[in-house]
Amino acid sequence: MKDCFKFLKNRGFFQQSTDEEALARKLDNENVTFYVGYDPTNVSLHLGHLVPIMASAFLQRMGHKPIALVGGGTAMIGDPSGRTSARPILTVDEIDSNSMLIKEQLERFITLDGEKGLFINNGDWLRNINYIEFLRDIGKHFSVNRMLSFETYKEKYKNHGLSFLEFNYVLLQSYDFLRLYKEHNCTLQVGGDDQWANMVSGVELIRRITGSNSNVECLTLPLILTSDGKKMGKTQNGALFLSKEITSVYDFYQYWINVTDSDVIRFLKLYTFIDDSEIEKLSQLKGEELIEAKRVLAFEVTKIVHSESDAIEAREAANAAFGSGDNIDLIPTFSIDRSRIEAGISILDLFVESGLVESKSEVRRLIKQNAIKINEDKISNENLIVDSSFITESGIILRSGKKKVKRIAF
RNA sequence: GGGAAGAUUGCCGAGUGGUUAAAGGCGACAGACUGUAAAUCUGUUGACAUACGUCUACGGGGGUUCAAAUCCCUCUCUUCCCA
Secondary structure, eight states: OTTHHHHHHHHTOOSEESSHHHHHHHHHHSOOEEEEEEOOSSSSOBGGGHHHHHHHHHHHHTTOEEEEEEOTTGGGTOOOTTOSSOOOOOOHHHHHHHHHHHHHHHTTTSOOSSSSOEEEETHHHHTTOOHHHHHHHTGGGOOHHHHHTSHHHHHHHHHTOOOHHHHTHHHHHHHHHHHHHHHHOEEEEEEEGGGHHHHHHHHHHHHHHHOTTOOOEEEEEOOOBOTTSOBTTEETTEEOBSOTTTSOHHHHHHHHHTSOGGGHHHHHHHHOOOOHHHHHHHTTOOGGGHHHHHHHHHHHHHHHHSOHHHHHHHHHHHHHHTSSOOOGGGSOEEEOOHHHHHHOEEHHHHHHHHTSSSOHHHHHHHHHTTOEEETTEEOOOTTOEEOGGGOBTTBEEEEETTTEEEEEEO
């Protein structure tokens, strides 16, 4: 616990906070109960959630107690932070089902056994709130003028229009913090930097209601951009999800292998539990040696998010797909009826069915661009019929471009 | 309650009767170069079709016209101004 704050800051888990000295003192000397909020607006968490999750995991390892607060109540409104359009409003059933899925995912990182960590749904109190009481007890502490000065609201207000529904988000999030403070002695909120205004409002609300010695703080984490300025976790298929049903382990692993050189060390610090000293060693690598650091990064992150055996498999598959390895069986596969190959199938249909390419037109285009390969042979004939003569002992290997590969298994 | 402007292909954004699958930018994809990196250069970027070409698309619905993203009516939504 000693030097806890310094450690966090050094690993990159610090953007801004309320009283920094007080926060450092608190984290270094007390067992702090803190909370991070998650929106159950999707069936899976994605890469953007990983920084707060890792922060929670590190804090828990250092003796602090995390509360994972799922926004089963707030999700029914939609948070305007950093968005130009409000989130879609989901049904209660969808929200509840998402919440349970999120809990399962979080438990890979943090213990939520009710003792060392808690999982709480703000729907428990928000859904039954009494409007008049809420206005009287909570609403009176908020100034519209002040709220309109918040960056997230200001932007929306000026350029897109801000609905009353969304405008209330800050009150509800502040109220969450108040509840957690009162019921669980939660004195720290951690979240992405886009949540700053909401979090500070919570701190202020608690101080107004309980007095200035309440000792509550908040801490924001940086929103991670890649060093070429792009948002993290964008792949050709959209966002990178933590669920292997949505983003395959193979794709997940590959994402980290393909990270930009200048991001590797930063990401090792943020997204793995590897010791500082070990990271220091890896940071000595230069040029093409960096692939080693990327392998460590990809392996470790995959191990944490999925499992060690998944990580090993993904690594083997990568070796098979990109040269050295011989474990071709591990390349992502898809199956197709053998009889259809024997009857002969158009290369256009085959690539579309494999999921490597979106449409036949695109396959045609890729063939013209020399990007399509079968069993490592470049294909230039878009009328090619693939039949049993293409079947090898390891099936048929399809490639689209340098990085996308699938194996047909029978 | 009254008035005005707007909704275009993944995003931004041009286009105001035919030459428009729709400029330009971004993003994305491919090739070259490399290290499964970045940068750079080149090309591609609605679908179907070997091809001629066909179909779908400019918020929804209806209409005018030989011909509509472009004109008219109507509905929905958004923004702005007045009260």
